[in-house]
Amino acid sequence: MRELECDVAVIGAGPAGLAAAAAAKKNGAEKVVIIERDSSPGGILQQCIHPGFGLNYFHEELTGPEYAGRFIAEAEKAGVKVLFNTMALDLREEELMCSGPGGLLRVRSGAVVLAMGCRERTRANLVIPGSRPAGIYTAGTAQRLINIQGHMVGKKVVILGSGDIGMIMARRMTLEGAEVKAVVEIMPYLAGLRRNKVQCLDDFNIPLLLSHTVTDITGVDRVEKVTIAPVDGNKDPICEESREIQCDTLLLSVGLIPENELSRGRGVPLSSVTKGASVNQYMQTEIPNVFACGNVLHVNDLVDNVSRESERAGRNAARYAAGVLPVGRPVSAVPGENVRYVCPQRVIPGGDEEIRLFFRVAAPGEEVTVSARSGDRVLVSRKAPFVNPGEMESLTISAEDAVGLTADITVEVKGGAR
Amino acid sequence: MYNTDILVVGAGAVGIAIARELSKFNIDVMVVDKKDDVGGDASKSCSSCISTEFTLTPGTLESKICQCSRPLFDQLCRDLDVPLNYCGSITPAVNQEQFEKIPSILKKAFDNGVYDVEYRSKEELLEMEPNLNPEVLGGVYSPRDTQINQFLLVVAQAENAAENGVEFLLDCKVEGIELEQGRVSLVRTTKGDIRTKYIVNAAGLGNDEIAGMVGECDYTVHPRKGQFYVLEKDTPVKVSHIILSIPLPQTRGKLIIPTVDGNILVGPTAEDLYDKDDKKTTKEGLKEVEREARMLVPGLHMEDTITQFVGLRPAREPEGYNILVSEKARGYVGISGVRSSGLTGSLGIAKYTIQMMREAGLTLERKKGFKATRKGIVNFSKASDEERDRLIAEDPLYGHVICRCETVTESEIVQAIRRPVGARTVDAVKRRVRAGMGRCQGGFCGPQVLEILARELGVDAEEIRKRDGVSYMLRHEK
Numbered sequence: 001m002r003e004l005e006c007d008v009a010v011i012g013a014g015p016a017g018l019a020a021a022a023a024a025k026k027n028g029a030e031k032v033v034i035i036e037r038d039s040s041p042g043g044i045l046q047q048c049i050h051p052g053f054g055l056n057y058f059h060e061e062l063t064g065p066e067y068a069g070r071f072i073a074e075a076e077k078a079g080v081k082v083l084f085n086t087m088a089l090d091l092r093e094e095e096l097m098c099s100g101p102g103g104l105l106r107v108r109s110g111a112v113v114l115a116m117g118c119r120e121r122t123r124a125n126l127v128i129p130g131s132r133p134a135g136i137y138t139a140g141t142a143q144r145l146i147n148i149q150g151h152m153v154g155k156k157v158v159i160l161g162s163g164d165i166g167m168i169m170a171r172r173m174t175l176e177g178a179e180v181k182a183v184v185e186i187m188p189y190l191a192g193l194r195r196n197k198v199q200c201l202d203d204f205n206i207p208l209l210l211s212h213t214v215t216d217i218t219g220v221d222r223v224e225k226v227t228i229a230p231v232d233g234n235k236d237p238i239c240e241e242s243r244e245i246q247c248d249t250l251l252l253s254v255g256l257i258p259e260n261e262l263s264r265g266r267g268v269p270l271s272s273v274t275k276g277a278s279v280n281q282y283m284q285t286e287i288p289n290v291f292a293c294g295n296v297l298h299v300n301d302l303v304d305n306v307s308r309e310s311e312r313a314g315r316n317a318a319r320y321a322a323g324v325l326p327v328g329r330p331v332s333a334v335p336g337e338n339v340r341y342v343c344p345q346r347v348i349p350g351g352d353e354e355i356r357l358f359f360r361v362a363a364p365g366e367e368v369t370v371s372a373r374s375g376d377r378v379l380v381s382r383k384a385p386f387v388n389p390g391e392m393e394s395l396t397i398s399a400e401d402a403v404g405l406t407a408d409i410t411v412e413v414k415g416g417a418r
Numbered sequence: 419m420y421n422t423d424i425l426v427v428g429a430g431a432v433g434i435a436i437a438r439e440l441s442k443f444n445i446d447v448m449v450v451d452k453k454d455d456v457g458g459d460a461s462k463s464c465s466s467c468i469s470t471e472f473t474l475t476p477g478t479l480e481s482k483i484c485q486c487s488r489p490l491f492d493q494l495c496r497d498l499d500v501p502l503n504y505c506g507s508i509t510p511a512v513n514q515e516q517f518e519k520i521p522s523i524l525k526k527a528f529d530n531g532v533y534d535v536e537y538r539s540k541e542e543l544l545e546m547e548p549n550l551n552p553e554v555l556g557g558v559y560s561p562r563d564t565q566i567n568q569f570l571l572v573v574a575q576a577e578n579a580a581e582n583g584v585e586f587l588l589d590c591k592v593e594g595i596e597l598e599q600g601r602v603s604l605v606r607t608t609k610g611d612i613r614t615k616y617i618v619n620a621a622g623l624g625n626d627e628i629a630g631m632v633g634e635c636d637y638t639v640h641p642r643k644g645q646f647y648v649l650e651k652d653t654p655v656k657v658s659h660i661i662l663s664i665p666l667p668q669t670r671g672k673l674i675i676p677t678v679d680g681n682i683l684v685g686p687t688a689e690d691l692y693d694k695d696d697k698k699t700t701k702e703g704l705k706e707v708e709r710e711a712r713m714l715v716p717g718l719h720m721e722d723t724i725t726q727f728v729g730l731r732p733a734r735e736p737e738g739y740n741i742l743v744s745e746k747a748r749g750y751v752g753i754s755g756v757r758s759s760g761l762t763g764s765l766g767i768a769k770y771t772i773q774m775m776r777e778a779g780l781t782l783e784r785k786k787g788f789k790a791t792r793k794g795i796v797n798f799s800k801a802s803d804e805e806r807d808r809l810i811a812e813d814p815l816y817g818h819v820i821c822r823c824e825t826v827t828e829s830e831i832v833q834a835i836r837r838p839v840g841a842r843t844v845d846a847v848k849r850r851v852r853a854g855m856g857r858c859q860g861g862f863c864g865p866q867v868l869e870i871l872a873r874e875l876g877v878d879a880e881e882i883r884k885r886d887g888v889s890y891m892l893r894h895e896k
Contacts, residue, residue, distance in 0.1 A: 001807055037819060087819040097803065101817040103810045104803055122859045124725040129699045132727065134884035134891055138861045145865050145892070151879055152893040220695050221887035259822075264652070 002105045006031040006081075007321040008314070009096055009109035011088045011262065014043020016294020017115035018071040018080075019307040020314030024113070025078035029318035032080045033107065035098050037087040041075075042068035043117060044140065045303065047147045050168055052195070056304035067303060088116075091266040091290075110321025111289045113313050114263055114277065118256040118295040120165075123217075126254055128160075130217030133224075139165040139253040143172065152176055154249025158226050159183045160214050163390075164192035164301060166253020171200035173251075180206045181245050184228055186213040186235055189364050191253075191390050193301060213237055214250070223248050256299045266290065273341040274298040280330055280346040281355040283313035284320065291317045298343045298358065301392055305358065312353075326351050331374070331405050336412030338362050340389065347397075349405040355397040359411050361387045368416040372397060375407035387413060422448040422585070425605055425614040427592055427628055430458020431572055431761050432753055433620035435768035438575040441582035443782040448614070449576075449584060450607060452591040452624070454886045455846040456576040456839055457569055460622050461761060462849065463729030464644070465673050465686060467660055468762050469507065469563040472527035472535050480739040484759050485531050487766025488562065494765060498574035499794035500567060501678040507563035507660035508538070508547055510554040512713055516664040517555040523664065524558065535560045549655050549715050563660050567678050568761055569849035570794065573839070578792040580838035582785070587612075588842075589886070592621075595631040595750075602632070602749030616780070618771065619752045623694050623732045629754070632747035637740070637754060641694050641730035644686025644758075645703040647711075650857055651680040653722035661714045672710040674718070679852065684711045684718065690733065697728040724857050731757050739763070741771055743778045751775060795833045795851060799825035820870070821863040823856025831867060835874040842875065844868065845885040864891075 007029035010021045013036035025032045040046065045053070048064025055061055058070065075082070086100035096107040120138035137145075137153055143165065145151045155178050159166045162185040170180045183201060188211045190197055201208050209228070215237045216227035229242035258276040260268070269286045271278050276297040277285040283293050293313035294306045319325040330346035342359045357372060364387060371381035372395050379397045387393060395411065424440060426433045429451035440447045453459070468491050471484040495502040511517035520537065527535035538559045543550055546559070580586060587609055594606040595617060605612045619628045629635035656676065663671020675683040687703045708720050734740065734755035744750040753771060756763060776782060798816055801809060809816040815829035834841045834850035841847040844854070847867055854860030854867065868891055872879040883889045 001803070037822070085818060087822070089819075089825065099798075099806060099810065099817050099819065101810070101814045103817065104807045119858045120861050122724075122861065124723055124859055127704060127723065127726060129701050129704065131698045134889040137864075141861045141864060145868075149865055149869065149879070151868075153891075154893060215701075216698070218698075220697075221883075221885075221889035261823075 002103060004033065004105060004107045005109070006033045006107065007110045008032045008113060008317045009107050010034045010113040010115055010314070011096070012036065012043065012115035012117060012296070013038070013041040013082050014115060014117050014294065015045055015068060015071060015303050015306050016117070016296070016310040017043070017113070018068070018075045019310035020113045020115055020293055020317065021080040022071065022075040022078045023311040023314030024318040025080050027315040027318040028322055033109070034075070034080060034082040035086050035088045035096070035107065036082055036084050039084050041072050041082055047144045049147050050172070053303055056302060057307055071307065088262055091262045111291060111317035113317050114290065114292040114296050115294050115310065116259045116262065116296045118258045118299055120252070121255040121257060123252055128214055128217060131219055133217070133219035133222050135219065135223035135249045136217065137249070137251055139163070139169040139251045142251050143169055146172060146176060152178070154178060156181060156247040157249045157251060158214070158245050158247045159251045159253060161185060161253035161255070162191045162197070162208060163253035163255065164196050166251060167192050167196040167200040169251055169253070170206050171204055174204050174206065181247055182207045182209050182228070184209045184212045184214060186211070186231055189388065193391060194388070215239065215242055217250060223250055226250055256295065258296045258299065260296060263290070263292070263296070271341065271345060274343055276343070278345040279343065280348055281344050281351060281353065282316035282325060283309065283344070284316060284325070289320060291320070298341070301390060305392060305394070309356070309358070331408050333357055333409040333411065335359065336410040338365065338413040339411050342411045347402060347405070347409055349402050351399055351402065354399055355402055356394055357397065357409070357411055358392055358394045360392055361389055361413050364388045365413060365416040369414045370395060371414070372409055372411045374405045374409050379409065419610060420448065420587070420612040422446045422612060422614045424448070424616040424618060425450065425612055426618045426620060428458065428620035428622055428624070429453070429456040429572070429576065429586070429588070430620065430622050431461035431568070431764040432756055432767050433458070433618070434572050434575045434579065435764040436618055436620060436771055437584050438579040439768040439772055441579045441584045442785055442788050444785050445782060447579070447584045448587060448612065450587045450590045450592060450612070452589070454589050454843050454883065455841065455849070456586070456588070457572045457849060458622060460729055460731050461572060462569055463727055464568060464731070464758065464761055465675055465683065466565055466568040466677065466761065467563060467675060468502065468566045469660070470532045470535070470560055471759050471762055472530050472532040472560055473523060474530060474759065476526060476529035478738060479741070480759060480763065481530050483739060483766040483770055484763045486769070487763050490765040491564070491566070495566070497790055498578055498792045500570050500574045503565040503676065503678040505563070505565055505659050505676055506559065506561045507662050508543060508550070508557055508559055509662040509664055510543055510550055510557035510714060511664055512551045512554050514555070515666060519664050520556060520558060527558075527560070532560065534562060547657055547659055547661070549657060549717055550661070551714055551716055565660060565675055565677055566761070571761070573850055574792055574794065576839045577837055578789065581789050581792065586839050592628055592631070597632065597747055600746070600748055602747060616749045616751060616775070619750070622756070623730055625732060625752070625754045629752050632744065632750045634742060634744050634747060634750060634752055638735050639732045639754065640735070641691045641696070642733040642757070643689040643691050643696065643703070644729045644731060645699050645707055646683055646685030646727050646729065647704065647707060647720060647723045648725045648727070649682040649684065649719065650722040650724050653682060653719045655715065655717040655719055656682055657715060663710065663714065669710060672707055672714065674711055674715055686729065694730065697730065699726045699728055725859060733757060739767070741767070741774060743774045795830050798827045798830065820866050821853035821856065823858050824852040826851050826853040826863070828870065831870050832874060835871065843883045843885050844871065844891060847871065
C-alpha cells in the first residue's frame with residue numbers, strides 16, 4: 001500500500017478544493033495535496049460552459065471553465081499537488097484512505113479539507129408518481145451529457161424546478177434545437193437567480209409556471225408525457241385543473257444535497273438544515289483537524305462566494321496544521337426572523353479574522369433590514385432592496401466587534417415581507 | 419432457424435431455474451424472453467423474500483412446492499455465490515383483532531410442516547426489534563425466512579446455465595407455436611423460427627397468451643400491482659428481521675424488509691389491474707404503503723427513500739399453482755398461477771416440472787463435466803483494504819470508482835457486460851453490480867455507464883438503452 005504524508009489534504013479539485021489548496025499553500029503549509037476522482041481539475045465548473053461566473057470575485061464575466069482555469073493556474077503556481085483518478089474512500093481518525101489506478105493510497109495529513117461538492121435531488125426524493133421510463137434526468141446530468149460528452153438527451157422537454165441549473169439547461173437545450181415546453185416550479189417564487197430567469201427563460205420565450213408541479217409521468221420505454229397541476233397553499237396539487245404536456249424528456253432541477261458520506265463516516269456532526277458540517281468562522285468542523293467549504297458545507301448559488309469561503313478554509317487548515325489556529329469557547333450563530341440558516345454556525349470570539357456569516361432567507365422580501373446581534377448588541381446591520389431564498393446573503397463582522405461576545409449571534413431579516 | 423430440444427419461454431426466476439436444472443443433463447436447452455435481460459418481470463420487482471411461506475393453505479400444490487423449495491436455496495446460494503440474508507421474520511400483532519389470529523397462524527405453520535415457527539411475547543419482540551410498534555401485543559417468529567438479491571439469484575443461475583451450454587435469445591417475443599401430429603414442433607418468434615421438441619411456458623404475466631397458442635388456456639392472467647419504497651442504507655430507523663403483517667379482512671398489510679445490501683424495502687400494495695403495462699406508482703398507493711408500514715414500525719423515515727417502484731405479480735383465475743404437461747399438445751408444458759410466493763417456489767417448481775416431464779416420457783441423462791459452481795463479481799465495496807489493493811493490482815480498472823454512492827468500479831461494470839448473458843443496458847448493469855442503485859440514482863455514474871456500455875458493446879452511445887423497447891437514453895428520434 002502506498003503512503004503519503006502532507007500538511008493539508010483537500011478532498012476534491014472543484015472550485016472549493018482548488019481555492020482551499022492554493023490558500024493553504026500560500027499560508028505556510030509546505031505540502032498540500034488534492035485528492036480528485038476525475039481525470040482533470042475544475043469539478044462541476046468543467047461542464048458549466050455558460051458565462052456568468054466571476055463578476056464578484058474577478059469583476060469580469062467568465063465561463064465556468066475559464067473561472068476554474070484561474071484557480072487551476074493559481075493552485076499550480078502555488079505548488080499544490082493534485083492526484084487525479086483517485087477516490088477518497090474512507091476518512092479515518094489517523095488517515096484518509098484513497099484508491100486509484102496504482103492501488104490504495106494511505107494519506108496522513110495535519111488537516112483535511114472537505115470539498116466534495118453536492119449531488120442533485122432526484123425524482124425519487126420528491127416521490128413523483130408515475131412510470132419509470134428513460135428520459136428523466138437531473139439537470140446536471142443532462143448538462144454533463146450535452147456539454148462534456150456531446151450527446152443530446154431529448155427534443156421536447158419539460159423542466160421541473162426553477163433552480164439555476166434548470167434554467168441554464170432550458171436555454172442550453174433550446175440552443176441545441178430542443179423545444180422546452182415549460183419550466184414548472186412548485187413554489188410561488190423563483191428558486192434560482194433572477195438574472196437567470198431573464199437571460200435563460202424570458203429571452204427565449206420559455207414559460208415559467210409558478211405554483212405548479214408534475215403529478216404524473218407517462219411512458220413505457222421513454223417519457224411520452226407528463227401531467228402538471230397548479231398547487232394550493234399547502235403545495236397539494238389541484239388535480240381538477242391538471243393538464244398534460246407531451247414531451248420525451250423531463251429534467252429535474254429540484255435542489256442540491258451536500259455529499260457528506262465521507263464526513264458522516266468520520267463522525268463529523270452535520271447541520272440538519274444545510275446537510276453540511278457545522279463549522280466555526282475558520283470553516284473548522286467539530287472535529288478539529290477537519291475543515292469544510294463549498295457545496296459540501298452548504299449549497300451556494302455563486303461560485304465567487306465558494307472561492308472566498310474556501311480560501312478561508314484552506315488558510316485556516318494550514319494554520320491548524322502549524323498549530324497556530326486560535327482556539328476558544330464558541331458562541332452559536334443562529335437564524336432569527338425570516339432566516340432559514342446561518343453558516344458558520346459557531347463563532348469563537350476574540351479571533352484574528354473578520355467573520356463572514358452566510359445565510360439564506362426563509363421567504364422573499366423587499367426593502368428589508370438585515371442584521372446580526374449578540375443579545376441586545378447589534379453587531380452589523382444593513383438595508384437590502386430585495387431578498388430571495390434562492391440568493392444567498394452575507395454579513396461581515398470585524399474581529400474587534402466579536403471580542404468578548406458571550407451571547408449567541410442572531411441573524412434576522414426584518415420588514416418588507418411580501 | 420434455431421434448433422433445440424427444450425425451449426423455455428420466460429427468463430424470470432422460474433424459467434431460469436428450469437433452464438439451469440435442465441443444464442445438468444445431455445439435452446439442448448434454449449431460453450427466450452421478450453425483455454432485454456434475464457431477471458423477469460415479477461421476479462425482479464418483488465419483495466425478494468425466500469421464505470418458509472408458513473401462511474399458505476396447507477395441502478395445496480403451492481404449499482407443497484414452497485416447503486420443498488426453501489431448503490434448496492441454501493445449497494444454490496453457496497454454489498452460485500448469491501447473497502442471502504438469513505434474517506428471519508417477525509409477524510407482530512399490533513391490535514387485539516390481529517392478536518386473536520395468532521393461534522390459527524401457528525396451527526397453519528405446523529400444518530405446512532414449518533415446525534420452527536414460534537410465538538414470541540411483546541417483550542421478546544421489542545428486544546429483537548426495538549423499532550417495532552410499541553403497542554405490539556405479541557407475534558410470530560419464523561427463523562428460516564430470508565431475503566435474497568433477487569437480480570443476482572436469476573443472473574447467477576443464467577450465467578451458470580450458459581456455462582453449461584444453455585442458449586439465450588433475448589429481446590425475442592414468441593408469436594406462434596406450430597404443432598405436427600399433435601406435438602409441438604416449431605415456435606415462431608420475432609427473432610426467427612425455433613424448431614423444438616418441448617416448450618416450457620414460464621412467461622409469467624404473458625403466460626395466458628402463450629398457452630392460448632396451443633389451445634391450453636382455460637384460465638386468465640391479470641396483473642396485481644405492488645408498489646414499493648426503497649429506503650437509503652443510512653436511514654436511522656431500520657429493522658433486522660423481515661416484518662410481516664397479519665392480514666385483516668380490510669387489508670393484507672405491508673412488509674418491511676432488510677435487504678442483503680443494507681437498504682430497507684417497504685411495500686407492497688395489491689391492486690388488481692387489467693393493463694399489463696401499467697407500472698405506474700400512484701400517490702394513493704404510496705400513501706397506503708406508508709400508512710400501513712407505520713403500523714408495524716412507526717418511526718420509519720420515508721423521506722429517506724431513494725426510489726419507488728412497481729412490480730406486477732401474475733394473478734391467475736382460477737387461483738393456485740398449476741403445472742400442466744399437455745396431452746392435447748404434446749411437448750407443451752405450462753406453468754401458471756405462480757404468484758407472490760414465486761421466488762421462493764422457483765427452485766421447487768423447476769424440480770417438480772422436470773419430474774412431471776420425465777413421467778410423461780422425457781428421458782434425461784446426466785451431463786459429464788457439469789459445472790456446479792459459479793463465482794460472482796467481486797465487489798470492491800465489500801472488500802478489505804488488503805483485498806482492494808490486490809484487486810487493483812490484478813485489474814487497474816478496480817481502482818476507478820464509477821458509482822460513488824455504491825462504490826462500484828469500472829472493473830465490475832466491465833465484468834457485468836462481458837460475462838455470459840451479460841448486461842446490454844443501463845438497468846442491466848445496475849441490477850448486476852448496483853451502479854446507479856444508490857442515493858443519486860445514477861445522476862453521476864449514468865453518463866459514464868453509458869460510455870462504458872457503448873465502448874464494450876462496440877456501438878454508438880445513441881444505441882444504448884435504459885432497458886427494453888425504445889428506451890434509448892439519448893435523443894431517441896433520429
